[in-house]
Amino acid sequence: MLQGLFHRLSSTFSRAFSYELNPLYWLGAIAIFLLVLDVISGIYLYIFYKIDPRYCYSSVAAISSSFLGNLMRGLHRYTSAGIIFIAIAHMVHVLVTDRFRSYRWVAWITGLLGLGMFLAIGISGYILVWDAKAQLIGILSGKFLSYLPVFGHSIMSTFFGADIKLLGGMFRMILYFHVAITLAIVFVLWIHVLRNARPRIIPPKYLWASLTVYFVLLSIFLSAKSNPEASLSKLPFNISLDWAYFFVYPLMKLMPLSTMWLLVSVGTLVICLFPWIIRGLRAAVVTIDKDKCVGCERCYMDCPYEAVIMQRTFEGKKKAVLNENKCASCAICIGSCSFKAITMPGFQWQAMLDEIKERSPEFVLLRCTSTATPPERNDVFTYTVPCIGSVHPNFPRDILATGVKGVMLVGCEQDDCHYREGGKWAVARYNRQRKPYLNQNVDPSKIRILMVTSNTDITQQLNAFIKDVTGGGKSETVAVRGLKKLNYAVSAIVLLIPVVLLFPLTDFKMAFYPTDKSAIVLSFKYRSTPSVASARSPIKVDITVNQKQVYSKVFNPRGIRRDSAIFVYDEVMINPEESDIKFKIEETLFPEKRSEIEVKKQLNAKDSIVITYDESAKNFLYLK
């Protein structure tokens, strides 16, 4: 059903773009093209960016103030968001069109890894701007990671409080991470397409040129903006959110961290295991008869998955050898072998020919498994083949020799061939542009190739072919039908809409905290007194507001031996009013070691007070 839906959508796109330029067939290549724009604009930003948290916000503002800087910033933001949406669309495409199982598992796993890496790059990139959104994202990411004991509250407390040195160190780490993962992704994408011969990594010129123009226009007219500057003493209640990167974060408002971790980890694991969970039956692979193989290399050149390699025998003869793990059972190699050296169970050419002879139909239709279902007709005999690329040009010649009037091959739209290149090879072979050529003695007007999506009704096309053949129509080449014309106006609009949508999707206003409340934020690192065996004392933190206790918690030192500093990060929401806030901290093993601070303040909604610890002065203080 999903496949039908996808094909309905893609045939609508083909009507606007022609199937050669249908962007749905080029999603992986488009993501790579956007990555190129992303890296170019990223290098520009890197040159002018200041890594110090005190100046990075103003350095980003300075970059945005020039025309080129604004353009580069916009390109960087929008192309990186675009990559995520395109990669997800590409994932849905391979999933619904069943291109992720068995031999494709390497592409599936590395694709997911690449997607995860892109998410990490984007999240770290947003933090580098150091605006209110950056701060909140830092805190929320820290909160998410705080579920793992190894991190605890340490990351969160870096983004608030008085320790600018700690924050500076964190910024350098984030920037190096951002650049290093971007470099690593090239390697992951290389493995991603490694099993594909001639991977399609460059989209057609029309697509990349239009996308470049649209992204440039978007960056100029709907500039990428910062939120207000981050403040170490202010909790960011409202921010604008980028849905490409932060789609998981709103879940934090709805469920506890434990449920979120369960959901994210189980969800990721299940998606990773799709190629094995949704197995289906693997078709039998081909067999190469070494004695018949003459070493012509056609199968080796045509295999879309590099499953055939050429090896020398002891006698020094070249022979084709199959790597079964990579074989897709597409049988495209059968279509390229003129010596009948390759066979596959369930696809026996001689048996098909014998049946045709016995039934003596007027027309024969050879369709692949992923294309349209033809209408029932008494005069047409239909066979399902693995791919139209598996039909050697000699097959239709043999069929026509039995007295059949015409042979029609029906396959997927060329650039969406289920086995990547079968349609392309069929068109080239039948039009004598690629070996094995269609025999010179065969009348090309008796053969027609139709390339359509699975939901297409091909009755009209079939009737037209039958009429042309019976009417004695002549043609010099094998006609290929299904290629629609590019409609410049419609395709331009269809391409522009998702690009423009990136603006609201990357600038979505959202509140992460109740906006009718005020907040007390605890954010500090505290080294308590060591007791026996160097273990440090836990601490107890109490807060009262207008004599009412609103908070009481004990925090333990970190480390296996409990000898490391304690990181504390917590948010306490209170009603906005004239507040007398008393904060008390006490080392539980040394009750005499205690500190207290009192703050009297009129708090309004969305106001916050940050209680932190100044390590050099060794005292607690509050930031307002």
Ligand code: HEM
């Ligand atoms: C992260 C960004 C991604 C990029 C830049 C990318 C790019 C590509 C490219 C260029 C191809 C080759 C297309 C061809 O030559 O026919 C490809 C194939 C493939 N990709 Fe991705 N991809 C990405 C993410 C993903 C994700 C997230 C998944 C799924 C989890 C995925 C699954 C696949 C599969 C299964 C194939 C093989 C399809 C086939 O053999 O027909 N990719 N990808």
